[in-house]
Amino acid sequence: MNAPVPDATEPQIAELVRRFYHSARADxxxxxxFEAAIGDWDGHLRTVADFWSHVLLGTRRYQGSPYQAHTHLPLQPAHFERWLALFRQAAGETLPPAAAERVIARAEHMAESFKAGLFAFPGRKGPLLAHPVKP
Ligand code: HEM
Structure with missing residues (x-):
């Protein structure tokens, strides 16, 4: 795991999450x-703040599995570009530069892995190779 970023604070992380969801819900x-998937907003904001606190400060309140939380959602690749644009903006507005850089890098990396898992073979119905190589 990366070393903690010492200049980030819990209130800044809470503000990052608050600001991100303010724009994401308005998008x-x-x-x-988000409105369809989340019933308990206070609980969700706490969970996500715990996640970023783990990333930035090394705390251990977050015990979830982020990828699993996304497998049942009707996501499209373009949603990730939008998500990242809003997240980069919220991070830049709420965190010191080194911390913003850290969370943005982590989010970009997770977006790539989520996409690889969710959209590896879009629309695939048959075998992996459409035109199997002849022996
Ligand atoms: C297409 C973009 C995305 C959308 C629309 C989206 C939406 C959601 C939704 C609706 C939930 C709640 C799921 C539930 O409670 O059943 C959730 C959870 C979460 N998302 Fe995303 N997400 C996106 C991308 C990302 C990315 C790139 C990250 C990277 C940091 C991320 C991090 C998380 C985390 C940490 C949780 C909490 C998981 C848990 O409950 O343990 N999401 N997301």
Whole structure:
């Protein structure tokens, strides 16, 4: 695991999460996805703040599995670009530069792994190779 980023604080992390969800819920594409999936907003914001606190400060309150939380959602690749754009903006506005850099890098990396897991073979119905190589 990366070393803690010492200049980030829990209130800044809470503000990052608050600001990100403020714009994500207002977003035409992402808003409806979030509204449909999340019932307990206070609980969700706490969970996500715990996740970023783990990333930045090495705390251990977050015990979840982020990828699993996304497998049942109707996500499209373009949603990730939008998500990252809003997240980069919220991070830049709420965290010191080194901490913003750390969370953005982590989010970008996770977005790539989520996409690899969720969209590896879009629309695939048959075998892996459409035109199998002849022996
Ligand atoms: C297409 C973009 C994304 C959308 C629409 C989205 C949406 C959601 C939703 C609706 C949940 C709640 C799931 C539930 O409670 O059943 C969730 C959880 C979460 N998301 Fe995302 N997400 C996206 C991308 C990302 C990315 C790139 C990250 C990287 C940091 C991330 C981190 C998390 C975390 C940490 C949770 C909490 C998981 C838990 O409950 O343990 N999400 N997301």
């Amino acid at each position: 035409g594409e992402l808003g409806p996805l």
